[in-house]
Amino acid sequence: MDKNLKILVVDDFSTMRRIIRNLLGELGFAAANIQEAEDGNGALTALRAGGIDLVVTDWNMPGMSGIDLLRAIRADAELKSLPVLMVTAENTREQIIAAAQAGVNGYIVKPFTAATLRDKIERIFERLVAAG
Amino acid sequence: MRTTSTDPPSLAPELRALLETRDPEAFEASLDALFARRQQALFRSLGHLTRDLHASIARLTRDAGQPAASAPQARGHLRDALEMTANAAHATLATAERLRPRAAALRERARNVSAGGGADPGPALQLAHHADGFASSCLDDFTRLIEMQAWQDLSGQRLQQVNTFIDNVETALVELARLTGTISGAPAGGERRAPAVSTQDEVDRLLSDFGF
Numbered sequence: 001m002d003k004n005l006k007i008l009v010v011d012d013f014s015t016m017r018r019i020i021r022n023l024l025g026e027l028g029f030a031a032a033n034i035q036e037a038e039d040g041n042g043a044l045t046a047l048r049a050g051g052i053d054l055v056v057t058d059w060n061m062p063g064m065s066g067i068d069l070l071r072a073i074r075a076d077a078e079l080k081s082l083p084v085l086m087v088t089a090e091n092t093r094e095q096i097i098a099a100a101q102a103g104v105n106g107y108i109v110k111p112f113t114a115a116t117l118r119d120k121i122e123r124i125f126e127r128l129v130a131a132g
Numbered sequence: 133m134r135t136t137s138t139d140p141p142s143l144a145p146e147l148r149a150l151l152e153t154r155d156p157e158a159f160e161a162s163l164d165a166l167f168a169r170r171q172q173a174l175f176r177s178l179g180h181l182t183r184d185l186h187a188s189i190a191r192l193t194r195d196a197g198q199p200a201a202s203a204p205q206a207r208g209h210l211r212d213a214l215e216m217t218a219n220a221a222h223a224t225l226a227t228a229e230r231l232r233p234r235a236a237a238l239r240e241r242a243r244n245v246s247a248g249g250g251a252d253p254g255p256a257l258q259l260a261h262h263a264d265g266f267a268s269s270c271l272d273d274f275t276r277l278i279e280m281q282a283w284q285d286l287s288g289q290r291l292q293q294v295n296t297f298i299d300n301v302e303t304a305l306v307e308l309a310r311l312t313g314t315i316s317g318a319p320a321g322g323e324r325r326a327p328a329v330s331t332q333d334e335v336d337r338l339l340s341d342f343g344f
Binding site: 013014015018019022091092093096097100101106107108109112116123 | 217218221222225228229327328329331332335338339342344
């Protein structure tokens with residue numbers, strides 16, 4: 001896995017952003033390559049500035065939610081192929097299926113471990129490589 | 133469709149007696165008496181429902197509006213709990229962030245000493261000095277981590293107060309829903325949340341159907 005990936009962490013809770021940032025650091029990702037946004041609107045602004053390789057987003061956020069951010073990404077010609085990993089406490093079958101249908105690349109339910117985060121990120125990029 | 137019969141077994145005795153009356157005036161008098169009895173029962177039931185409804189509304193108003201504006205208090209408690217959990221999480225993360233680079237540096241020194249074969253006692257003594265300092269920091273931080281867990285007790289108390297408030301309001305609302313449902317004939321029931329998929333394994337199994 002490329003440890004130089006530029007990752008955008010989107011969550012309205014600063015503690016959760018910090019936890020994900022720390023776990024990504026533990027997995028070997030450089031702190032300087034990790035950006036943060038508080039909701040979908042802030043995330044879209046950061047994404048349109050360019051340079052992001054992976055989005056790790058919460059679902060339930062004020063402003064623009066994670067599922068709306070995912071749909072906005074898939075609807076944007078420049079961003080549509082960007083991998084999105086959902087990390088959320090939302091865990092109903094309907095929500096998980098909705099995320100899959102909207103084109104999510106991975107789905108993690110909170111609370112989670114660094115091992116789960118690594119596994120899902122690895123699998124996302126393995127599938128992307130396999131898909132060519 | 134209801135079946136008809138000249139002498140249905142379920143016919144009330146008072147109705148059967150009324151149908152068997154041959155005198156028109158007596159029939160009318162019996163019919164009036166029957167309606168009067170039925171009306172009295174209906175009015176008694178309506179009276180009970182009205183009193184219950186009034187009591188429920190009174191309880192809801194009392195629980196939601198008192199004592200000293202419970203709803204704003206509940207919001208305040210939730211804000212406190214949110215703030216405490218955030219502070220505790222930040223303090224815990226800060227501890228980990230502070231100790232991690234020091235642990236990494238100590239490991240690096242230990243590996244260098246091991247690689248040197250121990251011929252020179254100087255690096256080993258330096259390592260022992262650094263290990264001592266690191267262990268002291270760890271002990272201090274472990275104490276702080278234990279102290280910080282007080283947030284759970286404090287926020288738990290506030291959440292318990294909010295829980296009690298919600299219980300009171302819910303009881304009153306359920307009673308109101310039951311009573312209004314009884315009056316309108318509509319069943320009293322809430323919207324059900326979709327079933328949750330609780331573990332990461334269950335999420336993975338569900339997503340495997342979508343090619344994940």
